[in-house]
Structures are given as C-alpha cells and as structure tokens.
Amino acid sequence: MRTVHDNPNIRIFTEGDIERITNNYSTLIGKGGFGEIFRGVLDDEDDMVAVKRYIRGDLRDEFMEEVRIHAQVTHKNIVKVIGYCIGKKSLMMVTEFISNGNLEYALHNSGISIPLGTRLGIAIGCVEALSYMHSMHLSSGNLICHGDIKPANILLDGTLTAKVADFGLSKSLSGGITRYTENVKGSIDYMDPIYLSAGCVTRKSDIYSFGVVMLELISRKRVKEKGGINLIAAFNQAYANGKGFRGLLDTEIANECNMKILEGIGKLAVECVAIDANKRPNANDVEKRLLMLWAAQHGKEENIIRRLYRRSPPEIISSSSSNKIGNARIFREGELKKVTENYSSQLATGSFYNIYKGTLEDNTLIAVKKYFDRYEAGKEEFCSRVAMVIMSPVVHKNITKLLGICLEANPPTLVYEYATRNLSNILHCKEDFPLELRMKIASKTSRALEHLHSSRIALRHGDVMPSNILLDDGFVPKVTAFTLSTRFTEDNATRMSMVKGDGNYMDLYYRHTNLVLLKSDVYSFGVVLLELITRKQPAGDCPEKYGLVSEFARAYKMNKSGKAMFDEGIATEENIPVLEEIGKLALHCINLKLSKWPTMKEVAERLKKIRSEGNDEQRWAIDNNSKIRSFTEHDIERITSNYSTPIGKGGFGEVFKGFLDDDDYDDAVAVKRYIRSELREEFMEEVSIHSKIDHKNVVKLVGCSAGENTLTMVTEFISNRNLEDALHKSDISISLNTRLGIAIGEFINIFK
Missing domain, CATH: 3.30.200.20 (Phosphorylase Kinase; domain 1)
Incomplete structure (x- = not known):
C-alpha cells in the first residue's frame, strides 16, 4: 500500500x-x-x-x-x-480520543459552568493552533489553512484545553496566499462570505470563522438561532451604536469585573468577521491580543512582552532561539509565580525539590519542579543532565513531556505536563487497586523503559521508582524525573562521580562500584513489580539482606511461591497464577548476578504475555459458571442491534435494551456495558455475586461477555425503570399499598 x-x-x-x-x-x-x-x-x-x-x-x-x-x-x-x-x-x-467532547456541546447542550478564564483559554489554545498552522510550510512548500473552524471541530480535553480537529476541508495554499475552488464546502454559518461567494480561500478565511467562535464563547448563543438573532449582525450593530453590547453576553460571565476583558474579546471578534478580509487581523496578532487580555484578567501588567513574542514561525525555531531551548519554552520566574499563583498548590516534595501545580494561558495544567536553593552538591553535573534531556527529548506516550524551563533559577526550574497522581500515592493508600489495572501500569511502564533503552536512544533512566511513575485520570502511566539519566554510546558501564538515587531501588553493582549499566533500570523496575503485587514498601538500607527484596526472594526459595506475600486485596484463587508469574519475572530482574538480568525488551514482552494469559484465565472462570450464559462480543452486538437503544447510564457503564430471540429466552433483556477496560475486576466480582442470587425480587442475571475490548452483562429487562424515576421524575399515582409492597419486596430481598 x-x-x-x-x-x-x-x-x-x-x-x-x-x-x-x-x-x-x-x-x-x-x-x-x-x-x-x-x-x-x-x-x-x-x-x-x-x-x-x-x-x-x-x-x-x-x-x-x-x-x-x-x-x-x-x-x-x-x-x-x-x-x-x-x-x-x-x-x-x-x-x-479527546474525553470532553466538543465546544459546540459544551456551550449549547451541556449546561456546565464555564468561567471567563476558561473560555479565554479555549480561544487562546485554538488561535495558537491556527497561528502554528498559518506559519508552517508543508513538505511541498505551501502554507495551509484549516478551512472549517467551528465549535464542533474544537475538542476539549479533561481540563477544557482546546484541541483543533477535523482537517477534512484543510487547504494547501499554492504560493502561500490564496486558493480558488468551484466546489465550496463547509459550515455556512461559520464560512467566510468571500469564500462562499467567490470560492476564494485564504488564511483570513480561518480568522473569520474563529471570530464567529469567539462571539459564541462570550454570548453562549449560536451564531444563528432558529427564530433568534443573527449574532454577527447583533455584535456589529452594538459596536457601531455604542450600546447593547452587554445584553448580548452570557449572564454567567457578564459581571462588572469582567466587562473590560469581554469588551476586548468582542471588539477583536468583530474585527475578525469584517467583510473586507484585508481589515481582519492575522492569527499572530489575534494571539497576541488574546494573551494581553489573559494577562490583564490575571492582573499581569508587568513584563508580558516575552510571553507575547515567544512564538516564532516553526521553520526558524531552533535550539538557539531566545525563547525556546529545543522544544522547551523558556519561562521567566515571574511567569511561573503567576501561573502557579505564587506556588500555592504543592503536589509533591522530594529530597531536593518541590512540585507545584499551575495553569497556562490555554488552560493546560502543568507541574512545576522547583529545586531547593540549598541544592549545591553536583549542581554542575545536574545542569548538564537537564541540558541533555532538553536538547535530546525522548518522545513516547508513556513518558512525561518536558514543556519548559526557567533558567533564572539555579538549578533550573522544570515545567512538565500535569498528572493527577503517582504510582506511590495509589500503592500505599487504602484505595481499591485491581490486578488488571496494576498489570496495565506495569506493562506500559516497561514499554516506556524499553523505548529509552533502544539502540537509537540508549538512555538509562536512573531513578525508576513508583513516585517517578505518574498516572493520569485514566491511570495511564507516564515515566518522569530524568535528572539522574545517563546516555550510553556503547553497551558498557559508565562510572559516576558519586552514587545517587534511592537505595531501595539501586542495584548492588552500582551501589558498590559507582558503575552504571543500561540494565540498571531493570533491577529498579523489578523492585517496582514487587511493590505492585505485594503493596509493601521496600524499606531498608540493605535490600540484599532484609526488606522487601530479600523477604520475597527467601519466600520463593523456601516455598517455591510468593503467595504468602501477595497483596490480600488481589490474591484471589483465579489471580494467583498471574501473580506467581509476575513474581518470577521480578526475581529475574533483581537477581544478584547481573548476567542473569533480562533486557527491558524481554521484560516488556513477558509482561504482555502474562497479561494476555491472565485475561484468558478470567474468561475461563466466567465460561465455567453453569448458572449463567456466556456470550461472545458478536452475540452482544446482535442482541442490542449494535447498541442502538440506550436506556441508562451508571457509574461503571451504559445500559442498552436488546432481544435474545432464541428458544431459551425470547423476552427483552438489558445489556450493561462497562465503559472502562480497567474495571475488569469490578465486573468479575459483580458477575460472581449476581450469579449466586436467585430471588423473585432480584433482577435475574441471564449471562455475560468478557471480551477483549468490552465487558457486558445481560439481565432481564424491567419495563418500568427504577424507583427513583417513579418517585421523583414521573407524575404517576402510587398508592400506599403499592409503596408498602415495594418496601416489603426490598426488605425480604436484603435480609433473606
């Protein structure tokens, strides 16, 4: 192909x-x-x-x-x-996949509260994307425009940061200025009138469409409501007459303290939708003005010139740029104080640093790693490592992104993408932590380390431990903290000036000789695996004699099993074989003979196989329950007519109506589909419990499907929905006897 x-x-x-x-x-x-x-x-x-x-x-x-x-x-x-x-x-x-849908839904269908700062951030994120697109050259040498900017094509992630989507109408502009077409396509309400009438598309066509988006952001009205006002004409008239502007704004944000910002956005939007394209600002100018408004809203009046002019055309950005080092943005200390609200929200602390939460102009959440002023030992070596990471960034979906750096601090302050928590937080708390989720974290982390160790990169992380494995909202791991990393030009040992790192995760070869190998990360990851299956901390200054590593090794030597040390929360009968395999793999990683250590690629492949076999074991357990039927994913699609009739949602999934259409059960059924694959443990437990209950006042479990991609449960269909709807969302008459009967049925059900 x-x-x-x-x-x-x-x-x-x-x-x-x-x-x-x-x-x-x-x-x-x-x-x-x-x-x-x-x-x-x-x-x-x-x-x-x-x-x-x-x-x-x-x-x-x-x-x-x-x-x-x-x-x-x-x-x-x-x-x-x-x-x-x-x-x-x-x-x-x-x-x-972007989790929060699109701006169209958020503005006009969701009813959620969207503060002015968030709306301004969405606008900034969108125009930064346009500024980037309008200034970049394709491989053909042509410039591009998007061609279909509208709220439905602006997606929003978990922090309501804008992500421009749908390049189906994007155009490459021959000669970099204009393109003509006889086949005009797009959303008319957001379309540049010049493009609509003459088929002439330029970068200013995107500016017109973006101007309409800004009007919708501040008014929370569609550009053309059925039977309502024309938003563009209304704002033009309000600015021409000098009155009526406030009445067009969304009342949620139209308070006195916001008016200057709103007037600035409105004025800029009206300029963007000018009929004469020559009078429209370009994307860079729109970006600068929105950033000035953002600065004003946050009380930032001093020294914003660097922020406004930090972006250069992509073709001239290089490591020598005064505003970027590699792909990392250069921050001023004053900027970091403001985006972190003077370092008011501390996320974590380490031996030499604190980490703070911050929010950039476009609503992007960040983590700011600020080193203590007293951190003097090895500062020169540390700074050289930071430079290596910045100038030779490692890109992988399970490695945290370095977004920026502040050189005014010494050592430099680092700015990373934000993550909700780290693995240590969840390992050593009382939260439920299913085995499947632990396996997912282990597998993805091993893939990240395998990527680091690849011959093209050859980078030893140097500090693999749970607190350096971040987890996002979906528990996707991101390896972070590269300030102890070492790059290898050959597969040999490198002597360090001093031993650095957490001794609990440090291999003995490095500890006693100051020599590090690329495989040193394998030992550290083996300790992490032990923590994942035992939920115990590897406390102790001498891991080869006492502590988690030595205890686990002795348990296997004596009993040929680590069962006595497995976390009770996951040590079920069906999980034991999987846990034993992970334990054996961990022992290979922490072997005292470094010649026995596997490579990270071998570790990653082994975890992939264990995870796959674990899923097969869980599927077998369901298939052998004689009280319920086992369906395939194809069966479920047929039963629900490809999930065509949703009837409800719950904390774990969606519910659809379906029909079995067979000799055993020809009535309607309800199909509950779990929406998150990491909830397999909850699914298994629900099936196990429900299959043992048979009572006329308990919904009958018909069967289930534990597929590779989906988990679904099939129950009898109950026609009158639930008691909450009957009591609080309907006008039906419910007699006292009926209510008493409901109560009796529920009481017998609970205490039978």
Whole structure:
C-alpha cells in the first residue's frame, strides 16, 4: 500500500485492524459532513482512540488531502493523528480520543459552568493552533489553512484545553496566499462570505470563522438561532451604536469585573468577521491580543512582552532561539509565580525539590519542579543532565513531556505536563487497586523503559521508582524525573562521580562500584513489580539482606511461591497464577548476578504475555459458571442491534435494551456495558455475586461477555425503570399499598 505522507510515526491499518479496534464499529460518538466517528481501543495498549470513517467512497481525494496535511501538523492544541486505513470499501483515520467532547456541546447542550478564564483559554489554545498552522510550510512548500473552524471541530480535553480537529476541508495554499475552488464546502454559518461567494480561500478565511467562535464563547448563543438573532449582525450593530453590547453576553460571565476583558474579546471578534478580509487581523496578532487580555484578567501588567513574542514561525525555531531551548519554552520566574499563583498548590516534595501545580494561558495544567536553593552538591553535573534531556527529548506516550524551563533559577526550574497522581500515592493508600489495572501500569511502564533503552536512544533512566511513575485520570502511566539519566554510546558501564538515587531501588553493582549499566533500570523496575503485587514498601538500607527484596526472594526459595506475600486485596484463587508469574519475572530482574538480568525488551514482552494469559484465565472462570450464559462480543452486538437503544447510564457503564430471540429466552433483556477496560475486576466480582442470587425480587442475571475490548452483562429487562424515576421524575399515582409492597419486596430481598 502506498503512503500519502512522509511521517514515519503515522501507522497504516487494515480494515480488519479497524474493525477490531472499534469492536466492529460498536460505539458511535459523532457524525460530520464526511463521515461517522467511533470510539475504539488500540490493541495491547488500552489507549482510547477516535476512528473517523468516511461514508462516501467518492471522497478518496479529500481523504488523501486530509491525511497528507494532518500528518505534517504537530501541536499541543491540535488533535494528534495516529494512523489511517485506505481499504477497498472504506477510508478511515485514527486519532487520539479527546474525553470532553466538543465546544459546540459544551456551550449549547451541556449546561456546565464555564468561567471567563476558561473560555479565554479555549480561544487562546485554538488561535495558537491556527497561528502554528498559518506559519508552517508543508513538505511541498505551501502554507495551509484549516478551512472549517467551528465549535464542533474544537475538542476539549479533561481540563477544557482546546484541541483543533477535523482537517477534512484543510487547504494547501499554492504560493502561500490564496486558493480558488468551484466546489465550496463547509459550515455556512461559520464560512467566510468571500469564500462562499467567490470560492476564494485564504488564511483570513480561518480568522473569520474563529471570530464567529469567539462571539459564541462570550454570548453562549449560536451564531444563528432558529427564530433568534443573527449574532454577527447583533455584535456589529452594538459596536457601531455604542450600546447593547452587554445584553448580548452570557449572564454567567457578564459581571462588572469582567466587562473590560469581554469588551476586548468582542471588539477583536468583530474585527475578525469584517467583510473586507484585508481589515481582519492575522492569527499572530489575534494571539497576541488574546494573551494581553489573559494577562490583564490575571492582573499581569508587568513584563508580558516575552510571553507575547515567544512564538516564532516553526521553520526558524531552533535550539538557539531566545525563547525556546529545543522544544522547551523558556519561562521567566515571574511567569511561573503567576501561573502557579505564587506556588500555592504543592503536589509533591522530594529530597531536593518541590512540585507545584499551575495553569497556562490555554488552560493546560502543568507541574512545576522547583529545586531547593540549598541544592549545591553536583549542581554542575545536574545542569548538564537537564541540558541533555532538553536538547535530546525522548518522545513516547508513556513518558512525561518536558514543556519548559526557567533558567533564572539555579538549578533550573522544570515545567512538565500535569498528572493527577503517582504510582506511590495509589500503592500505599487504602484505595481499591485491581490486578488488571496494576498489570496495565506495569506493562506500559516497561514499554516506556524499553523505548529509552533502544539502540537509537540508549538512555538509562536512573531513578525508576513508583513516585517517578505518574498516572493520569485514566491511570495511564507516564515515566518522569530524568535528572539522574545517563546516555550510553556503547553497551558498557559508565562510572559516576558519586552514587545517587534511592537505595531501595539501586542495584548492588552500582551501589558498590559507582558503575552504571543500561540494565540498571531493570533491577529498579523489578523492585517496582514487587511493590505492585505485594503493596509493601521496600524499606531498608540493605535490600540484599532484609526488606522487601530479600523477604520475597527467601519466600520463593523456601516455598517455591510468593503467595504468602501477595497483596490480600488481589490474591484471589483465579489471580494467583498471574501473580506467581509476575513474581518470577521480578526475581529475574533483581537477581544478584547481573548476567542473569533480562533486557527491558524481554521484560516488556513477558509482561504482555502474562497479561494476555491472565485475561484468558478470567474468561475461563466466567465460561465455567453453569448458572449463567456466556456470550461472545458478536452475540452482544446482535442482541442490542449494535447498541442502538440506550436506556441508562451508571457509574461503571451504559445500559442498552436488546432481544435474545432464541428458544431459551425470547423476552427483552438489558445489556450493561462497562465503559472502562480497567474495571475488569469490578465486573468479575459483580458477575460472581449476581450469579449466586436467585430471588423473585432480584433482577435475574441471564449471562455475560468478557471480551477483549468490552465487558457486558445481560439481565432481564424491567419495563418500568427504577424507583427513583417513579418517585421523583414521573407524575404517576402510587398508592400506599403499592409503596408498602415495594418496601416489603426490598426488605425480604436484603435480609433473606
């Protein structure tokens, strides 16, 4: 198959791959002018993705153009493309999954509170993406414009940071200025009138569309409501007459202290929707003015020049740029104080540093790692390591991103992407921690370390431990803390000036000789594996004699098993074989003979196999329960007509109505689909308990499916929904006798 791009990181999928990723297109999450969008899960990684399927075969040229352009665009405010499929019958694109839907839904359908600062951040994120696009050159040398900026194409992540999506109408501008087309496409309400009437598209066409988006952001009204006002005309008239502006604003944000900011946004938006394209500002100017408004809203009036002019055209950004080092933004100390609110929210502390939470202009959450002033020992060596990480960044989805650096501090202050917690937080608390989730974290972390150890990079992390494995909201691990890292040019040992790191995770060879190997991380990761299966801390200054490592090794030597040390919360009968395998792997990693250590690639492959076998064991346990039926994923799709009739949602999943249509059970059923794969343990427990209960006042369990991509439970369908709806959401009459009967049925059910 020929490729349509030059990006080696873009994957090419087959139609079979896409069917497996989307579970046969089971979860529709959106529709657009060119196709449908489905949620999916990448094989082996459990990463959520969005799959856009073109619904018309004659759109192949448009698809090729979208892939070609999107594959060359990389920016934090642009949805990342992962791969594509050019099949005989269909065309599909796979991108990252953005959790909070789109701006259209947030503004007009959700009813959620959106403060002015958040709206301004969304606008800044969007225009930063446009500024990047308008200033970059494609491999052909042409510039590009997006062509379809509208709220529905601005996605929002978990912190409401904007991610521009849908490059289906993007254009490469021959000569860098203008392109004419006879086939005008797009959303008319957001379309540049010049493009609509003459088919002439320029970068200023995107500016017009973005101006309309800004008007919707401050008014929370659609540009054209049915039977309502025309938003563009109304704002133009308000500014021309000098009155009526406040009445157009969303009342949630239209208070006195916000008015100057809102007037600034409104004035800028009106300039963007000017009929004369020459009077519209360019994307860089819009960005600068929005950043000035952001600064004013946050009381930032001093020294904003560096922030405003920090961005240069992508082709001239280099390590010598005065505002960036490599891909890391240079922050001023004053800027960091303000984005962290004077370091008011501390996330964690270490031996030499504190980590603080902050929020950038576009709502991106950050973690600011500030080293203590008293940290003098090895400062020069430390700074050289920081420089190595910045100038030779490692890119991997399970390695935290370094976003910036402040050179005014000594040592420098580092700015990373934000994560909710670290592995140590969840390991050593009383929170439930299912085995499947622990396996997922271990597997993804091993893949990150394998990537670091690859011959192309050859980087030893040097400080692998639970507190340096961050977890996002979906418990996806991100390896962080590279200030003890060492780069290898050959597969040999490197002598350090002094031993540094946590002794509990340090291999004996390094501890006693000051010599580090690339494989030193393998030992540290082995200790992490032990913590994952025992939930015990490796306390002790001499791990080869006492502490978790030595205790676990002795247990295996004496009993040929680590069962006595496994965490009771996961040490169920069906989990023991998996835990034993992980224990054996950990012992290989912490072997006193370094020649016995596996490579990180071997560790990652072994964990992948153990995880797969563990899923098979859990599936076997369900299949051998004679009281319930076992369904395949295909059965569930047929029963629910491809999940066509949703009837409810709960904390763990969605519920759909379906029909079995067989001799054993021809009535309607309810199908509960778990929405998070890491909830397999909760699913297993629910099935196990429910299958043992048989009572006329308990919903009957019919069967279940434990598939690779989905977990579903099938029960009898109850027609009148639930008691909460009957009591509080309906007007039906419920007699006292009926209420008493409900209470008696529930009491007998509970205490039987």
